[in-house]
Amino acid sequence: MNNKRQPSVLVIGAGATGILAGIKLPEAGISDVIIIEKADRVGGTWRENTYPGVACDIPSPHYCYSFEPWPWSSQCAQGGEIQEYLEHVAKKYNLLPMIRFGTTVVSTVYDETTATWTVKTDKGDVFTADFVIAATGILHKPKRPDIPGLNSFNGEMWHTAEWRHDVDLKGKRVGVIGTGSTSHQVVPELVKAGHETFVFQRTPQWVFPFPNLSFPEWMRNRWKEKPERMKPWKSLYKTFIEQFFVKATTGEPVQRTLLNLSSKAYLRLGVRKRDLREKLTPDYGVGCKRMVVNFTFYPAIQKDNAHLITDGIKGIEADGVRLVTGELVPLDVIVLATGFDNFAYMRPGSLVGRSGHTIDDAWKDGTYPSYHAVLMEHFPNYFLMLGPGTPIGNNSVIGMAEEQLDYVLRLMDIWRDGDADEIEPTPEAVSAFVEYIKAGLGESVWTSGCQSWYLDAAGVPVVFPYTWKEFIASMAEIDRRELTMACVKPCQQEVLHAV
Ligand code: N01
Numbered sequence: 001m002n003n004k005r006q007p008s009v010l011v012i013g014a015g016a017t018g019i020l021a022g023i024k025l026p027e028a029g030i031s032d033v034i035i036i037e038k039a040d041r042v043g044g045t046w047r048e049n050t051y052p053g054v055a056c057d058i059p060s061p062h063y064c065y066s067f068e069p070w071p072w073s074s075q076c077a078q079g080g081e082i083q084e085y086l087e088h089v090a091k092k093y094n095l096l097p098m099i100r101f102g103t104t105v106v107s108t109v110y111d112e113t114t115a116t117w118t119v120k121t122d123k124g125d126v127f128t129a130d131f132v133i134a135a136t137g138i139l140h141k142p143k144r145p146d147i148p149g150l151n152s153f154n155g156e157m158w159h160t161a162e163w164r165h166d167v168d169l170k171g172k173r174v175g176v177i178g179t180g181s182t183s184h185q186v187v188p189e190l191v192k193a194g195h196e197t198f199v200f201q202r203t204p205q206w207v208f209p210f211p212n213l214s215f216p217e218w219m220r221n222r223w224k225e226k227p228e229r230m231k232p233w234k235s236l237y238k239t240f241i242e243q244f245f246v247k248a249t250t251g252e253p254v255q256r257t258l259l260n261l262s263s264k265a266y267l268r269l270g271v272r273k274r275d276l277r278e279k280l281t282p283d284y285g286v287g288c289k290r291m292v293v294n295f296t297f298y299p300a301i302q303k304d305n306a307h308l309i310t311d312g313i314k315g316i317e318a319d320g321v322r323l324v325t326g327e328l329v330p331l332d333v334i335v336l337a338t339g340f341d342n343f344a345y346m347r348p349g350s351l352v353g354r355s356g357h358t359i360d361d362a363w364k365d366g367t368y369p370s371y372h373a374v375l376m377e378h379f380p381n382y383f384l385m386l387g388p389g390t391p392i393g394n395n396s397v398i399g400m401a402e403e404q405l406d407y408v409l410r411l412m413d414i415w416r417d418g419d420a421d422e423i424e425p426t427p428e429a430v431s432a433f434v435e436y437i438k439a440g441l442g443e444s445v446w447t448s449g450c451q452s453w454y455l456d457a458a459g460v461p462v463v464f465p466y467t468w469k470e471f472i473a474s475m476a477e478i479d480r481r482e483l484t485m486a487c488v489k490p491c492q493q494e495v496l497h498a499v
Pocket of ligand 1: 182
């Protein structure tokens with residue numbers, strides 16, 4: 001008989017990491033689980049982002065749950081197929097009854113007298129939970145640029161994450177502001193559709209050439225027959241990413257040289273006109289910003305209906321974009337490919353922990369301290385998925401979330417075994433983790449001089465700067481000396497023995 005205590009767990013978000021929590025918590029014997037989801041479907045990023053060309057730039061056999069392979073149609077699946085996959089998994093594991101759709105968490109407040117969280121929603125629901133898991137994702141809050149006159153544009157304007165499928169772009173002059181990973185996916189589709197496309201580039205990006213090969217039908221049929229046949233493919237791509245990308249960015253000279261060579265050679269060979277090539281050449285190290293993984297942008301930007309504009313934007317006016325040179329670029333539509341508020345996580349909902357500490361107090365001055373990217377000081381029993389310090393970057397966030405959730409379940413076991421009601425990192429442990437991250441940055445490419453959403457306000461990257469193996473090893477053991485563990489209700493053994 002399972003004599004562990006039964007916690008109530010509230011999960012915020014039913015994207016890839018929330019779905020994972022919804023599967024793994026019951027498998028670990030935790031049955032009191034509620035997932036709050038703001039939309040009316042699961043899927044997170046892959047539900048929200050429907051822009052033309054939306055696709056994963058991580059190989060799909062690796063960008064899926066280890067326990068749930070899928071016969072992917074191409075090496076890097078389109079967003080729609082990933083959404084279908086996530087909906088399939090949610091149904092297969094019977095998660096839908098535990099999800100409150102169309103509900104947004106507005107506040108999460110800790111009560112230290114009962115060691116519970118009170119979670120309020122925009123529907124007026126009030127939930128009490130022993131644990132909260134913020135499975136909100138990192139980049140979910142679209143960022144609008146602070147360009148003067150943004151609201152004075154007379155045409156249609158939208159962010160890539162809020163694509164307006166109701167607007168017919170035929171015959172329209174379309175401006176795209178930004179040249180990150182999203183822009184590299186959407187611009188080729190706009191150009192291919194024949195629209196006059198004006199791309200406003202503030203900073204060029206290094207591109208790693210990776211053609212999106214389709215998997216043949218016979219191969220997919222074999223995977224459908226026996227999903228375990230996918231395993232070697234998953235291992236192949238996982239190894240490639242870990243041994244190449246991760247090592248190149250964290251400091252291995254051979255991999256870094258290869259990454260450098262491949263991106264520079266691709267730019268040299270992929271863009272024929274010298275002046276265009278010069279405009280597309282970054283002045284910072286390869287890999288400093290998150291690598292764009294793409295094979296369609298360079299061909300597209302060389303087409304006659306594509307126009308790369310590198311003069312700065314002075315402002316937006318009723319008829320288009322005014323450049324610092326004084327020239328007006330007339331436009332009918334402006335697409336903001338300007339990224340997301342980095343590290344929004346549970347915000348804009350409010351989070352209030354022990355002694356009235358808010359998340360804005362904890363993450364002040366644009367810094368994001370955490371403990372193993374999962375816990376935060378002053379927020380007992382509150383777990384982040386993909387929190388600051390996760391090895392985000394060119395790797396599978398689903399794989400990372402699996403490792404983190406395993407760690408979270410082991411932390412919950414402290415509570416379930418009756419050893420504590422509150423689990424919180426000590427201030428020293430948080431500082432040590434932050435220092436551990438900083439110590440690894442000297443070797444990484446992220447400090448080689450660029451602006452990116454990885455960086456905090458002090459220019460310190462908030463990513464795990466070591467290898468995948470070290471990421472897993474860092475969470476292998478729970479060091480109780482680094483945790484403040486307290487009992488506020490009778491969490492001691494007698495409760496267990498009474499069961
Ligand atoms: O956003 P970004 P993104 N004036 O922040 C520019 C993930 N992703 O949506 O570089 C002019 O990278 C800004 O310029 P600069 C992935 O993790 C994953 O493209 O700051 N320009 C930049 O060019 C990715 O890293 C997949 O100078 C302005 C662009 O807007 C993350 O999402 C696919 C500006 C923003 O680039 C974000 O990518 C796609 C201004 N005022 C994306 N403000 C997968 O397949 C901003 N910019 C997994």
